[in-house]
Amino acid sequence: MLIPLLKKHSQSKLSRAQGMIRRLPNALYHALQGLYFTWRNENSFRLELIILLTAIIILQYCHVPWKHQFLLLGSIVLIIILELQNTAIEKLSDRVTRELDDTIKTVKDCSSAAVFVATVGSGILWFVYFCHKFGYL
Numbered sequence: 001m002l003i004p005l006l007k008k009h010s011q012s013k014l015s016r017a018q019g020m021i022r023r024l025p026n027a028l029y030h031a032l033q034g035l036y037f038t039w040r041n042e043n044s045f046r047l048e049l050i051i052l053l054t055a056i057i058i059l060q061y062c063h064v065p066w067k068h069q070f071l072l073l074g075s076i077v078l079i080i081i082l083e084l085q086n087t088a089i090e091k092l093s094d095r096v097t098r099e100l101d102d103t104i105k106t107v108k109d110c111s112s113a114a115v116f117v118a119t120v121g122s123g124i125l126w127f128v129y130f131c132h133k134f135g136y137l
Contacts, residue, residue, distance in 0.1 A: 038087050044115075045083050052076045055126075062133070072129060075122035082118050086111040 038045045055076055059069045089111040093104045131137045 034084065034088075038084055042083065042087055045080070045087070048076070048080050048083055052080065062130075064133075068129065072126060075118070075125050079115060079118045079122055082111075082115045086115050 039049075052073065055073060059072060064072070090108055093108055097104065128137065
């Protein structure tokens with residue numbers, strides 16, 4: 001009795017996994033569409049990507065250990081993720097209503113504040129790291 005149940009359970013897991021694999025190209029397409037839209041329409045997103053590429057070059061030039069690179073670059077990637085979320089929230093809010101609405105204003109402000117806090121935190125992290133690396137701390 002137990003073996004047929006196990007067989008049925010493993011088949012359903014297999015079909016779910018196959019379904020996820022089939023949906024992967026579609027999910028990738030939509031993710032790339034979101035990146036492309038944000039690249040075209042958001043100056044701050046383009047600037048953040050340029051900063052990320054510049055940071056990669058700086059970290060390689062300064063021979064920063066890979067574990068430290070991972071953390072430092074991760075702080076910039078977090079800003080980029082939050083910028084994508086901020087753009088999505090702004091576009092959705094604009095779709096809901098173009099009229100002045102206090103709740104939507106608060107949502108947009110909080111979303112922008114998240115990007116700001118991450119940017120300040122990342123800046124402090126980079127500043128402290130390089131001050132320590134060059135012996136100022």
